[in-house]
Amino acid sequence: MRLIIREDPKAVAYYTANYVRQRINEFKPTRNRPFVLGLPTGSTPVEVYWHLVDFYKRGEVSFRNVITFSMDEYVGLPRSHPESYCSFMHRHLYDHINLRPENIHMLDGNAEDLAAECQRYEEKIKEVGGIELFLGGIGPDGHIAFNEPGSSLESVTRVKTLAYETVLANARFFGGDVNKVPKLALTVGVGTVRAAREVLLIITGAHKAVALAKCIEEGVNHMWTVSVIQLHPSAMVVCDEDATLELHVKTVRYFKSIEQVQEQLIGRQNISLKGSISKLVGYDPDQAYRPIADPSANEKSALDTDSSDVSHQDESDQGSITDSADDDQYSVDQSEDDGESDNVQEMDRNTLSATELTASGSSEANGTRTNGSLVPAAVTGNPF
Ligand SMILES: N[C@@H]1[C@@H](O)[C@H](O)[C@@H](COP(=O)(O)O)O[C@@H]1O
Numbered sequence: 001m002r003l004i005i006r007e008d009p010k011a012v013a014y015y016t017a018n019y020v021r022q023r024i025n026e027f028k029p030t031r032n033r034p035f036v037l038g039l040p041t042g043s044t045p046v047e048v049y050w051h052l053v054d055f056y057k058r059g060e061v062s063f064r065n066v067i068t069f070s071m072d073e074y075v076g077l078p079r080s081h082p083e084s085y086c087s088f089m090h091r092h093l094y095d096h097i098n099l100r101p102e103n104i105h106m107l108d109g110n111a112e113d114l115a116a117e118c119q120r121y122e123e124k125i126k127e128v129g130g131i132e133l134f135l136g137g138i139g140p141d142g143h144i145a146f147n148e149p150g151s152s153l154e155s156v157t158r159v160k161t162l163a164y165e166t167v168l169a170n171a172r173f174f175g176g177d178v179n180k181v182p183k184l185a186l187t188v189g190v191g192t193v194r195a196a197r198e199v200l201l202i203i204t205g206a207h208k209a210v211a212l213a214k215c216i217e218e219g220v221n222h223m224w225t226v227s228v229i230q231l232h233p234s235a236m237v238v239c240d241e242d243a244t245l246e247l248h249v250k251t252v253r254y255f256k257s258i259e260q261v262q263e264q265l266i267g268r269q270n271i272s273l274k275g276s277i278s279k280l281v282g283y284d285p286d287q288a289y290r291p292i293a294d295p296s297a298n299e300k301s302a303l304d305t306d307s308s309d310v311s312h313q314d315e316s317d318q319g320s321i322t323d324s325a326d327d328d329q330y331s332v333d334q335s336e337d338d339g340e341s342d343n344v345q346e347m348d349r350n351t352l353s354a355t356e357l358t359a360s361g362s363s364e365a366n367g368t369r370t371n372g373s374l375v376p377a378a379v380t381g382n383p384f
Contacts, residue, residue, distance in 0.1 A: 151225050
């Protein structure tokens with residue numbers, strides 16, 4: 001598992017959105033081979049969606065061959081209600097990008113047969129080949145989607161009773177009135193999330209610090225359902241400094257040091273987007289076995305250049321917009337041809353900043369300590 005720690009929620013949102021952009025572009029989705037993306041609701045991902053819309057408007061990513069699945073939905077709340085997750089997803093993302101309507105999948109909390117609706121959802125996910133990347137947030141009690149404490153770690157999409165803590169937490173979206181918060185929801189299961197080929201969790205704020213600590217430092221436990229990501233072969237948590245408040249100092253330093261080693265010593269060019277290492281280019285062992293001078297300096301300069309205020313970004317970092325559009329104003333290539341990928345110019349990875357590309361591993365078996373810094377031992381294979 002990778003833990004990426006950024007200064008604040010803004011930096012977390014930018015890192016995450018940029019990661020999603022790069023994953024989609026690297027995947028080169030086509031109509032026959034779409035990129036299947038699982039998406040969360042909640043306040044945490046709002047800024048991620050804002051950036052994704054912005055990237056789309058700049059022509060840096062296309063969603064034409066992306067299929068989405070939302071994580072959850074309240075039961076009994078009209079779809080048109082402003083706080084339904086259907087409204088939320090349209091308001092923050094779907095209404096502003098070039099997703100094909102038929103590629104948008106959401107649970108229907110008003111279905112006559114809720115169990116059948118959940119089964120239909122699972123089947124649909126399988127039918128499109130499974131989820132490539134599942135983005136998720138968590139609740140303060142460590143729930144993922146609406147998988148409250150005690151949920152089976154093998155669970156699939158189903159009806160769930162909300163924990164009182166979740167009802168209280170979500171009352172802020174219903175004028176602070178707990179009575180107005182639906183008490184039931186449809187949610188993908190813990191097993192549904194685990195089945196995704198990659199999971200990326202966004203965790204920000206001191207109120208989620210205990211949950212993050214349970215997720216990272218303790219065992220896999222159904223009382224903290226998010227902890228199941230320890231079992232996932234390709235999982236990443238992107239969090240802010242506040243969310244690390246309950247972690248041991250050495251845990252925080254460890255994960256930061258892994259990122260520093262990869263960034264400064266192994267070299268970004270050798271690390272794939274998902275964090276694996278298969279070959280080494282320009283790797284100088286003499287350089288690699290030097291102590292890291294100032295682990296925080298690189299981070300600070302990266303954040304300086306990585307401002308989430310996208311209006312200040314270097315125009316040269318933009319992908320090109322090509323070909324004609326058939327139904328939207330942004331002229332991203334929306335070829336209908338089977339086998340044809342979206343014509344979004346690939347970003348030059350070497351021009352991207354550290355916050356966009358760095359990856360970290362979690363196994364200390366990958367390194368040894370010299371002068372207090374972790375340096376790589378065997379530089380082959382997947383670091384996590
Ligand atoms: N069902 C959603 C979760 O999927 C989400 O992760 C959580 C956190 O929301 P926020 O990001 O607002 O803290 O809220 C709800 O409970």
